[in-house]
Amino acid sequence: MDTAHETTELLDTKLLRLLDLLYSTGSVTRAAELLGQSQPTVSIWLAKLREALHDPLFVRTPAGMQATPRAQALIEPTRQALAALRQISEWQPDFNPATAQRKFRICMTDASHITLLPQLLAHVRAAAPQVALEATRIDADTARLLTAGEADLAVGLIPDLETGFYQQTLFEQQWVCLANARHPRIGKTLTLKQYQAEAHAAIASGTGSGLLAAALKRQQIERKVILEIPGFLGLPAILSTTDLIATLPRQIGETLAKVTGLAVHTCPVPIPGFTVKQHWHARYHHDPANRWLRGVCSALFLQNK
Known part of the structure; x- marks a missing residue:
């Protein structure tokens, strides 16, 4: 035989407040004043409360409205419930960098390790001495890390981050060429003819390198690439000791x-620029710590200060 289960209806907050005030004051009139309601309205609320709890709760005596044993048993959990509701309503999360103890994980390119990370670290160490930073690479897992909260920000050119993510442009990037300052064939200006004739070192990975390769292909310009490396860290030593040249974003x-x-030479090939942005997931848009970190990045790098 099936048994029907009734759903218990939760009490309205105003009824909980009425129970608390009647217990404290012993007066419907005084409770109405404190609630900012008329006495007839409070009497209606009391009738609803009695019906919901199946008990008179308060009875009129010469000394005022006196609580029944049922009301006496309910007053403590009622006050606890009201305190919890007030805590939820009044809760304003905050992040104090001066005392915060946590780690921020930021997805960024190896170029950002050289250009952005030192400035960011210097600021964080001064403003938030107990906060640590971890830099991790941008890859196919970046979206998942941001969504799960396993990474706080991603900084760079990341066109694949779309639905569910916020973004803010930090600065625009153009392209330059680097060469040995004592290059035997290049003077103050690097010409297109020299660009095509000289040997190149190329960065083999990253969205930026893809944009560069696509632009050169569209303009039917070929580079004599004799060395490909995965990142920028070894590039200075190579260019300083050879006659190779390299094309890379201006900031790095x-x-x-x-x-x-x-x-540094102006790139003789018109390569379209791109924007470097900071990205974060919508889940953490209002998170105080994430907002603080985003604010630091925008203050340091907005419009390539």
Whole structure:
């Protein structure tokens, strides 16, 4: 034989507040004043409360409204419930970088390790001394890491991040060429003829390298690539000791040149620029710690300050 199960209806918050105030004041009139309601309205609420709890709850005596044993048993859980509701309503999450103890994980390219990470680390160490940073690569797993909260931000050119992600442009990137400052055949200006004649070192991976290769192909310009490397870290030593040239984004190019004394040339081939953005998942859009980190990145790198 089937048994029907009735669904218990939760009490309205205003009824819980009425129970608490009647217990404290012993007066319908005073409870109405504290609730900002008329006495007839509060009387209606009390009738609903009695019906819901199957008990008179309060009875009129010369000393005022006195609680029944049922009301006495309910007052403590009622006050606990109200306190919990107030805590939820008043809760305003905050992130104090000066005292926070946590690690931020940021997906970025190896170029960003050289150009962005040192500035970001210096700021974080000054503003949030107990916060640690972890840099991890951008790859096919980046979207999952951001969605799961296993990474906080992704910084770079990441066109595959779409639905469910926010993004903010930090700066525009153009292209330059690097060469040995004492290159035997290149003076102050790198010409298109020299660009096609000289030997090149090329970065073999990354979205930016794909954009470069596609632009050269569209313009039917061929490079004599004799060395391919996976990233930028070994490039300065190679260019400083050979006559190779390299085409790379302006920010990483100028940073490497400043450190190693390489020559920076305007790229003689019109390569379309691209935007470097920071990306985060919608789940963490209002998270205080994530908002703080995003604010730091935008302050440091917005429009390539």
